[in-house]
Amino acid sequence: MYGIVDCNSFYASCERAFKPNLIGKPIVVLSNNDGCVIARSKEAKPYVKMGAVAFKNKNDFKKYGIHVFSSNYTLYGDMSSRVMSIISKYVDDIEPYSIDEAFFKLKNVSGKEAELIGKQIKDDVMQHLGLPVSVGIAASKALAKLANNIVKKYPEQTQNVYVIGTDEQRIKALKWTRIGDVWGIGRRLATKLKEMNVDKAYEFTLLSDELVRNKFSVVGLRLKRDLEGKPTIGFEEVHDKYMIATTRSFPNVVSDLKEIEERVATFANSCAEKLRKQKSECSAAYVFLKSNRFGKDYVKLGAMVHFGFATSSSITITKGVLEKLREIFKVGYTYKKAGVILVSIKPNASHQTRLFGDENPKHQLLMRTMDTLNDKMGQGKLKLANQDIKRTWKMRQEHLSPQYTTRLSDIITINCK
Structure with a gap:
């Protein structure tokens, strides 16, 4: 026999698990940068539509006593596991x-x-x-x-x-x-x-x-x-991702190329880390820039980057992506979103070394060292030079709950008398 387990109002339920006083009360969870509603408890459904823009519904949140949370994917992912x-x-x-x-x-x-x-x-x-x-x-x-x-x-x-x-x-x-x-x-x-x-x-x-x-x-x-009761749709094998993307909206519009370069370098490095984690490599990437779609002069810029060989090196990927970014960048626009998408992905076990035009083999050792240290010290402790070491880019998360299950400082303290 086959079965399915479905967590009810999962994001809201994760928040309630650590705040039981919210049981039975309306809850909504917002998307990245607190943009729009991506999850609702059943109590909130009569008052808020899925996809509703958060800042336009602030009065309704307050009017109907709706509790608002920023997306806490670290918590949700751990609870799912x-x-x-x-x-x-x-x-x-x-x-x-x-x-x-x-x-x-x-x-x-x-x-x-x-x-x-x-x-x-x-x-x-x-x-x-x-x-x-x-x-x-x-x-x-x-x-x-x-x-x-x-x-x-x-x-x-x-x-x-x-x-x-x-x-x-x-x-x-x-x-x-x-x-x-x-x-x-x-x-x-x-x-x-x-x-x-x-x-x-x-x-x-x-x-x-x-x-x-x-x-x-x-x-x-x-x-x-x-x-008809004749099991024909079987279990699917878990495959590695054929595309890996990191895309984000900026908290504010940005027009300075240097500032955008730092952001895109961070995206490219994040993609490369995910690529290495699944033991894969890629031979191409797509980088894009978008202005505010609700602005007067909407522009969307993008282009493919071909590395000439398969790689998982953050150095190679970031360098190629930034070179292409400088080519497509247009002065005179303010940009709201950027992203990097890795394509042409295959397992690194099938890597074929090229006599001419392959990357420096020292990159592999350096990447392994970086990944090992970041795993031990915390993600983002070691960065590439084209990332701002002092600057930590964060999404707008004004209603973020603690990471109760994965961060020692956020563990709930119980006062037993």
Whole structure:
């Protein structure tokens, strides 16, 4: 059997886990630089739309007593890792699907046994992390996702765990589910199916295999069979990233090239560190600059950088990116955002040394030393010379909560009397 664990209102729940006085109160979490709303608790949904611009909704936050938090990705990432660790104790295989969701597989268990395991996972996550989760279990991944939707709709009746264990339950669930709510059915596909008078998931399963394959390719056919209770969508292997990007908006608009160079150098170095962490190298990068899109003179500049060989050296990557940045930079504009994207990525184990035009082999030793020292001393302690050593660039995070689980100084102190 397959299952999925979905953390309810994950970002808000992470904040509540360390501030239980916020349970039942509306919470929103903001994007980088406190730009817009990217997460809401159910209590905040009637008052704030997803994507709402933060500064335009300050009065509504205050009016409805909404608690506002800046994105604390260090905390959320660590809590996610702990959730995955707990799930792994109970299942035969696990596939993290997002920061707050994971599919799992159970072998040789009955529906009742699967339900018991689901309840154990739910209780364990709540006991050790204080995070509420929903668990859906069925014969396939698509049906497990559907079971999870039922839990979200009826949390009290299901006690946050639901198993589609019989064909009768499967058909009932399919007849209840609108086609647009099926996992894997996008907006365009849902529109096409509705034009064919397919409004419910059950009606989709009644279509012939040949019709589904011809109209919606083999991907649609796999989904249909999954909904029929024939597991066809398997677990995906975890692959290294084929693109690595670091992009940020500046706290204020910037027009000085030197200031932008320092920022872009930091982005390039960050990308190179991620590249080395997954034991890969790249042969090209894309660098871009954008002005404020809401300003009068909007401009977007960008260009590819080709290194001529595969590399993971911060020195090589940063040098090439800065040279290209100087080429595309235009005087007379104020810029709000910049970024670096590494492309043409492959494993470093397949590196082919070039007789002419390869980089200095000493770079590899230097990068290993830098990474080792930064791991021990803290990220960003060692920098390249084109980064400002005294200046630490930070995102606007006026509502940032402590990093309770990863920073010693932020650990909660309990006064026991």
